[in-house]
Amino acid sequence: MHIGHSPDTADAMRPQPRRRRLAQACQAALLGLLAAGVVQAQDTPSTPTAQQADQSTTANPSTPAKKSAKPAATTLQTVVVTGIRGSIESSIKAKQNSDDIIEAISAEDIGKLPDASIAESLARLPGLATQRLDGRANVISIRGLSPDFAGTTLNGREQATIGENRGVEYDQYPSELISSAAVYKTPDASLIGQGLSGTVDLHTIRPLDLPHRAVVLNLRGEHTSNGKLNPGSGVGDMGHRASFSYIDQFFNHTLGVAVGFAQLDSPIQEKQYQAWWWSVDNGPGSAEQNWGAPHTPGMPDGVISQEGMQLRAKSERQKRNGLMAVVEWAPGEHYHSTLDMYFSTFNQRQFTNGLQWSSSPWDGISYSNVGVTPYQPYPLVTSGTIDGIKPIMQNEFNREHDKLFSVGWNNQYDFGNGWQGTADLSYSTAKKKLRDAYLFTGLPNGGTTSVDFNTPVGNGYPDFRPGVDLSNPANVVFTDPDNYGYNGREEFDRQKDTIKAVRLEATHPAGWIFSDFTLGADYSERTKVKSADVYFAWLNGNGSANGTYNHDFGTPIGASLLGSPTSLGYGGIPGIVYYDVLDALSSQFYLTARNGLADYNRNYTVREKVPVAYAKFTIDSHLGDVPLRGNVGVQFVRTDQSSQALQTNGDTLVGRIADGAKYNEVLPSLNLVAQLTDRQYLRFGLAKTMARGRIDDEKVATSAGVSEVTNGPAAGQVLWSGSGGNPKLKPYIAVGTDLSWENYFGTSSYVAVAVFNKNLLNYIYRQTTLDYDFSHYTNDNPTLTPTSNIGSFTRPENGTGGKMQGLELSGALEGGLLMDALDGFGIQANYSLTNSYIPKSSISSIPGGPRTLPGLSHKVANLALYYEKHGFSARIAERYRSSFTGEAVALFDQLGYTKVLANKQTDLQLGYAFDEGRWNGLSILLQVNNLTNTPDTTQQIAGLPDGVQVARPLEYDTWGRTVMFGVNYKL
Numbered sequence: 001m002h003i004g005h006s007p008d009t010a011d012a013m014r015p016q017p018r019r020r021r022l023a024q025a026c027q028a029a030l031l032g033l034l035a036a037g038v039v040q041a042q043d044t045p046s047t048p049t050a051q052q053a054d055q056s057t058t059a060n061p062s063t064p065a066k067k068s069a070k071p072a073a074t075t076l077q078t079v080v081v082t083g084i085r086g087s088i089e090s091s092i093k094a095k096q097n098s099d100d101i102i103e104a105i106s107a108e109d110i111g112k113l114p115d116a117s118i119a120e121s122l123a124r125l126p127g128l129a130t131q132r133l134d135g136r137a138n139v140i141s142i143r144g145l146s147p148d149f150a151g152t153t154l155n156g157r158e159q160a161t162i163g164e165n166r167g168v169e170y171d172q173y174p175s176e177l178i179s180s181a182a183v184y185k186t187p188d189a190s191l192i193g194q195g196l197s198g199t200v201d202l203h204t205i206r207p208l209d210l211p212h213r214a215v216v217l218n219l220r221g222e223h224t225s226n227g228k229l230n231p232g233s234g235v236g237d238m239g240h241r242a243s244f245s246y247i248d249q250f251f252n253h254t255l256g257v258a259v260g261f262a263q264l265d266s267p268i269q270e271k272q273y274q275a276w277w278w279s280v281d282n283g284p285g286s287a288e289q290n291w292g293a294p295h296t297p298g299m300p301d302g303v304i305s306q307e308g309m310q311l312r313a314k315s316e317r318q319k320r321n322g323l324m325a326v327v328e329w330a331p332g333e334h335y336h337s338t339l340d341m342y343f344s345t346f347n348q349r350q351f352t353n354g355l356q357w358s359s360s361p362w363d364g365i366s367y368s369n370v371g372v373t374p375y376q377p378y379p380l381v382t383s384g385t386i387d388g389i390k391p392i393m394q395n396e397f398n399r400e401h402d403k404l405f406s407v408g409w410n411n412q413y414d415f416g417n418g419w420q421g422t423a424d425l426s427y428s429t430a431k432k433k434l435r436d437a438y439l440f441t442g443l444p445n446g447g448t449t450s451v452d453f454n455t456p457v458g459n460g461y462p463d464f465r466p467g468v469d470l471s472n473p474a475n476v477v478f479t480d481p482d483n484y485g486y487n488g489r490e491e492f493d494r495q496k497d498t499i500k501a502v503r504l505e506a507t508h509p510a511g512w513i514f515s516d517f518t519l520g521a522d523y524s525e526r527t528k529v530k531s532a533d534v535y536f537a538w539l540n541g542n543g544s545a546n547g548t549y550n551h552d553f554g555t556p557i558g559a560s561l562l563g564s565p566t567s568l569g570y571g572g573i574p575g576i577v578y579y580d581v582l583d584a585l586s587s588q589f590y591l592t593a594r595n596g597l598a599d600y601n602r603n604y605t606v607r608e609k610v611p612v613a614y615a616k617f618t619i620d621s622h623l624g625d626v627p628l629r630g631n632v633g634v635q636f637v638r639t640d641q642s643s644q645a646l647q648t649n650g651d652t653l654v655g656r657i658a659d660g661a662k663y664n665e666v667l668p669s670l671n672l673v674a675q676l677t678d679r680q681y682l683r684f685g686l687a688k689t690m691a692r693g694r695i696d697d698e699k700v701a702t703s704a705g706v707s708e709v710t711n712g713p714a715a716g717q718v719l720w721s722g723s724g725g726n727p728k729l730k731p732y733i734a735v736g737t738d739l740s741w742e743n744y745f746g747t748s749s750y751v752a753v754a755v756f757n758k759n760l761l762n763y764i765y766r767q768t769t770l771d772y773d774f775s776h777y778t779n780d781n782p783t784l785t786p787t788s789n790i791g792s793f794t795r796p797e798n799g800t801g802g803k804m805q806g807l808e809l810s811g812a813l814e815g816g817l818l819m820d821a822l823d824g825f826g827i828q829a830n831y832s833l834t835n836s837y838i839p840k841s842s843i844s845s846i847p848g849g850p851r852t853l854p855g856l857s858h859k860v861a862n863l864a865l866y867y868e869k870h871g872f873s874a875r876i877a878e879r880y881r882s883s884f885t886g887e888a889v890a891l892f893d894q895l896g897y898t899k900v901l902a903n904k905q906t907d908l909q910l911g912y913a914f915d916e917g918r919w920n921g922l923s924i925l926l927q928v929n930n931l932t933n934t935p936d937t938t939q940q941i942a943g944l945p946d947g948v949q950v951a952r953p954l955e956y957d958t959w960g961r962t963v964m965f966g967v968n969y970k971l
Contacts, residue, residue: 083913084868084875085826088812089748094182099618099630100671101186101685101738101754103128107179107205118178119170120907120929122200125183126754126810126830129860129881132903132936134268134316135959136929139167142183142198143756143806144834144856149691149732151195154202154406155340158193160430160497162346162402164530164602164696168200172346172404174262174322176218176243179205185756186685186738188669189616189633192503192522196691196732204340207247207256208328216245220925220966225933226269226959229313232563232578233351239266241964256328261321268316271570271958272354273461276308277940278952280378281361285948288361298367298384304950305359305381306455309462311571312354319347336412343405350398353566355470355576357389357451358482364388373457377948383454390448391470392481395566396438397581403431424503432495437581439488439537439589442481443468444554454572459901459937459953463572471565471575477554478539478588488537490591493602497528515620518633522612528695532602535591555588596651597703601724604645604699607660608692611638623674630672637665637690643727645701647778654780659700661728665690679745683754685738690731693764697796699725704777704793706786718784720774720791730798733761748826751811760801763838767797802853806834824869828877832860857884871913876931878906883939898954899939906931921970929962 087106094104103125119137123130130137131147139147152159152168161168180203187194222239243262249255280286283301287293299305322344329337359365371383408426415421443449452465468475480487505520539555557577561584565575585591616633642660646653669687676682692698704722709715740754772793779786810830815822836853864877882902908931913923940954 084866084873085748085814088826088828092744092748092750092812094180095752096679096681096742096744096750098182099673100184100188101683101740103183103185105181117171118173118175118181118202121175122170122181122183123879124828124862124864124877126752126808126862127185127806127832127834127860128183129857130879131855132905133169133171134318135270135936135962136171136268138169138171140170140200141855141857142185142195142200143758143832144804144836144853144860145197146853146855148694149196151193151199151691152202153193153199154342154428155204155408155410156192156201157406157408157424157426157428157501158499158524159406160404160428160499160526162404162430162432162495162497164495164528165694166692172320172344172402173202173342174243174264174320174344176241176245176262177204177260177322177324177342178202186669186671186736187667187687187689188631188671189614189635189667190505190518190520192501192612194689196689196734204324204326204342205245205247205258205260206328206338207249207258207326208253208330210247210249210256211253213248214245215247215971216243217969218243218966220927220964222266223963224267224269224959225961225963226271227567228315229269229271230315230351230353230566230578232566233315233349235267235269235315235317235349235351237267237269239264241266241966254329254331256326258324258326258328260324263322264318264320266318268314268318269960270314270316271461272310272312272314273571273956274310274312275306275455275940275953275955276310276358277306278304278950279307279360280304293361294364296361296365296367298370299381300370300372302378303370303372303381304375304378304952307360308356308358309464310354310356311462311464311568311573312352313566313568314350314352316348316350321345334414334416338410339408340410341405341407344403346400346402346404348398348400348402350396350400352396352398353576353578354394355568355573356392356394359386359389363390371454375457377950380457382457385450385452387450388448389451389466390446390481391442391466391468393441393470393476393576394438395441395577395579395581396436398434398436400435401433403429405429418509420507422503422505422507424501424505426499426501426503428499430495430497432493434493435491436493437488437490437537437585439478439581439584440481440484441476441557441577442479442554443475444477444479446479446481456953459935459956461570461956465572470573471577473557473559473562473577476577477556478584479554486536486594487539487542488585488589489594490535490537490585491599492533493531495528495530497526499524499526501525510617513619513621513628514617516618518614518616518618520614520616522610522614524608524610524612526608526610527605529605530602530696530699532595532599533593534595534599536594537585537589537591540588540590558584558587561587595653597648600646600648600651600653601699601701601703602696604643604696604701604725606643606695606698606727607641609640612636619672627675628672629675630670632670634669635667637667639663639665639692639731641692641698641727641729643698643700643725645699645725647701648703649705649780650703652780654705655778657700657702657777659727659776661730663730665731665733679743681740681742681744683738683740683742685736685740688733688735690733692731693726693729693796697725697764698727698729700727701725702777702793702795704774706779706781706784708784717787720772720777720786720789721793722772722774722777722791723794726795726797729764729796730762732764732801734801735759735761746814746817749811749813749817752809754808754810756804756806756808758804760803762798762801764796765799766794767799768792768794769797802836802838804834804836804853804856806832808832824867826866826868828862828864828866830862834858834860855884857882871915873909873911873913875909876906877909878904880904899941899951901937901939903934903936904932905934923968925964925966925968927964929964930959931961933958933961 090106091104105121122140123137127143129141142150147167182201184199220241224237241264245260247258281296281299282288324342326340365388368385372379373382406428410424412422450467454463501524503522507518510517557579561579563578566578614635619630621628640662644658647655647657667688672684674682702724706718709717736758738756742752744750770792775789812828815825836856859882861880866875884900908928911925935958938955941951
């Protein structure tokens with residue numbers, strides 16, 4: 001058996017790194033549309049030749065590439081497929097041509113679906129799932145791992161984030177300004193910013209890839225079906241999306257300019273319901289018997305009842321303005337320069353007003369007319385009347401302002417002697433300002449009321465009927481209804497994340513089985529600064545936390561503050577009072593600073609300095625008669641991380657503290673692609689990957705102090721103890737193996753089967769260390785001198801890892817391949833099955849705790865049916881995610897955990913494109929997001945006093961349908 005090819009062949013081909021062909025394929029649909037207008041889908045030529053591939057756009061900005069004065073015109077003239085089928089074909093071709101195992105989407109695919117952001121489209125790819133925030137896709141999980149484990153780059157560069165962690169919030173990136181995206185499930189050595197689970201690489205357009213000027217206009221109106229839940233807030237049920245793009249070329253197609261602007265003004269109306277916790281109040285094994293709770297009058301023995309509830313109506317206005325600009329210069333064969341910039345502002349105003357109460361035995365309530373429904377392990381109380389309820393109304397205002405800015409300058413030069421070089425400079429920053437305020441209202445003088453109730457056995461909204469009209473301001477006052485100890489709260493958060501990076505790379509042809517080799521180095525500095533200041537609100541004349549506070553003290557709501565009542569009709573309650581929270585704070589309250597332990601912990605700085613060196617060899621050979629391509633390489637990653645934060649002793653601020661660590665990791669990778677037939681491939685991937693811990697876990701913020709031990713062997717000693725973050729935290733490490741078989745047929749059809757195994761060499765858990773060194777801490781207790789500087793400390797620690805295995809099935813089929821009558825129809829589908837295991841010693845001791853990685857859905861599936869012909873287009877798509885376990889939580893001192901139940905979301909799209917005559921270039925589009933109004937539901941697994949576990953509904957939230965109708969026009 002012979003492996004290899006002649007050096008002459010290698011020198012003649014000199015192919016560019018294949019990631020460039022990936023970007024070309026991903027962007028083909030958009031470029032073809034802009035170049036030719038909306039036309040009927042036609043057959044495409046076969047895979048581009050090596051020469052055409054050399055002229056493609058660089059997906060990774062650090063990859064050197066040859067550029068002619070007119071680098072892409074020849075290739076673009078062959079791309080005539082547009083619309084749904086064109087984007088599918090482009091994505092399939094990208095997957096087929098890649099040396100790595102990837103999934104891809106094109107801009108046409110994004111633009112043809114009712115997507116609020118790029119995340120909606122990414123969530124349809126095999127093995128990917130999304131978690132909704134405010135009813136829309138926000139973050140992405142790859143192969144069941146947390147979004148924290150996914151790397152995200154824009155034009156190949158790591159992006160700063162507005163959250164306290166590394167996970168990118170994709171709703172910050174308008175889909176209209178993203179031309180393509182690739183998800184790398186296996187990395188290669190030249191992929192910077194890679195994640196443990198995979199890497200999402202977003203791309204903006206390159207203007208020299210178009211043969212001529214293009215102008216694109218897009219306008220869509222938006223309507224949400226949940227109505228106006230808080231009419232007094234001014235947030236309605238109508239919004240809009242608009243975008244404009246201009247691409248042009250100058251100086252004989254050597255200078256290209258692209259500018260894009262996208263605006264989103266979107267209303268969100270959310271109906272929330274939460275059942276607090278569940279218990280057996282009376283009888284054997286009850287709270288009365290085992291916990292010493294008071295007897296609950298009127299409650300039957302041995303039944304489960306709901307111990308409290310919360311109904312909240314949230315009205316939110318999101319306004320996002322995004323601007324993209326690219327300047328591309330290719331003055332000759334040797335030099336190519338690209339300067340790209342992305343900037344966005346994101347403003348969010350949120351009004352959340354709700355009603356809640358506690359109905360536990362300790363609250364002095366009683367029951368009558370109790371209705372019981374058979375259930376296991378105990379019957380359920382589902383109807384009746386509760387007397388003695390203290391309504392707690394909380395009105396909240398939240399305002400968030402985010403700014404993202406990313407700029408990169410990429411320079412490529414071909415020296416003409418086989419050497420190609422690249423220099424890439426980049427800067428990314430994300431700023432966030434948050435103001436959150438809420439106030440309490442209730443009945444005057446600590447009054448109570450009766451409530452008739454009817455609650456569902458399963459998921460759904462309840463029916464509550466209080467005995468007092470809570471929408472009438474005459475019945476409600478500012479007060480502390482349940483003796484929380486304050487009348488309201490206001491918080492100010494600020495955060496800034498900055499990444500600076502420089503990358504140098506050189507490529508040269510190689511011999512034997514390698515077409516070329518690449519040597520590179522990248523250096524990045526990341527700084528995330530977080531601050532939080534909290535204030536408690538006190539009613540004027542009511543004192544504060546100085547001992548004179550009276551929780552029953554009440555003050556009427558000023559008439560000038562009132563607005564139309566908030567609707568809670570979906571829960572049986574016609575309404576509750578609405579008022580302007582900020583105006584009320586300034587006119588009827590005063591504030592005192594009140595940072596506690598949890599608030600002080602959110603004041604910190606984390607810095608990471610990361611130099612990376614890498615080498616990659618591109619494989620282009622034969623295994624016998626079978627063509628073999630791919631790459632093999634290695635990364636050496638050096639990390640210098642440090643943190644500065646606050647040291648507290650409980651809620652007392654002690655001082656500042658700093659710490660850090662340095663470590664090295666070597667990350668080898670191998671990707672092989674065997675071309676079994678003309679369009680049949682077998683892929684193999686093997687790589688070691690890493691992901692640094694959560695940024696807020698790396699903070700040094702701690703609470704620590706000394707105390708005298710009163711009993712046991714250490715009685716009389718003064719010892720340190722504390723808890724906090726871990727600036728010495730090492731990264732997650734995994735070794736993954738992938739095997740994929742792919743068969744391509746037709747023009748936009750394929751079938752693929754993939755299996756993978758990922759061994760987590762370590763995982764991060766919260767653990768207690770008994771030999772922690774407190775020598776660099778400040779002792780704020782002058783009366784106690786510690787016996788030793790060694791004590792116990794609880795913080796995130798590296799522990800034993802686990803493993804994951806998965807199966808992924810995916811495919812697409814053109815109906816015309818089956819019969820002529822189905823021409824224009826098509827189907828896309830994928831299904832993922834993933835299992836994970838964590839060692840028992842690493843799992844929380846909470847009864848019934850999760851045995852899988854938090855956030856892992858065992859099953860993820862997507863199905864899309866489409867039709868596109870004679871200008872008409874239709875597509876209906878559904879994505880499914882099975883239930884998954886959230887992090888362990890404790891509700892009202894009951895041990896339990898939250899289970900997020902299975903979720904399906906269906907989206908619909910209908911359109912018509914004019915491809916001739918005076919309306920040529922105009923298309924109309926109707927889109928419905930969340931067609932079936934699918935709720936988000938969670939389940940609480942609680943341990944009852946007798947050791948029995950019971951699963952009961954916890955949260956039930958709906959956002960309604962979002963309907964968009966609009967026009968696109970392309971010149």
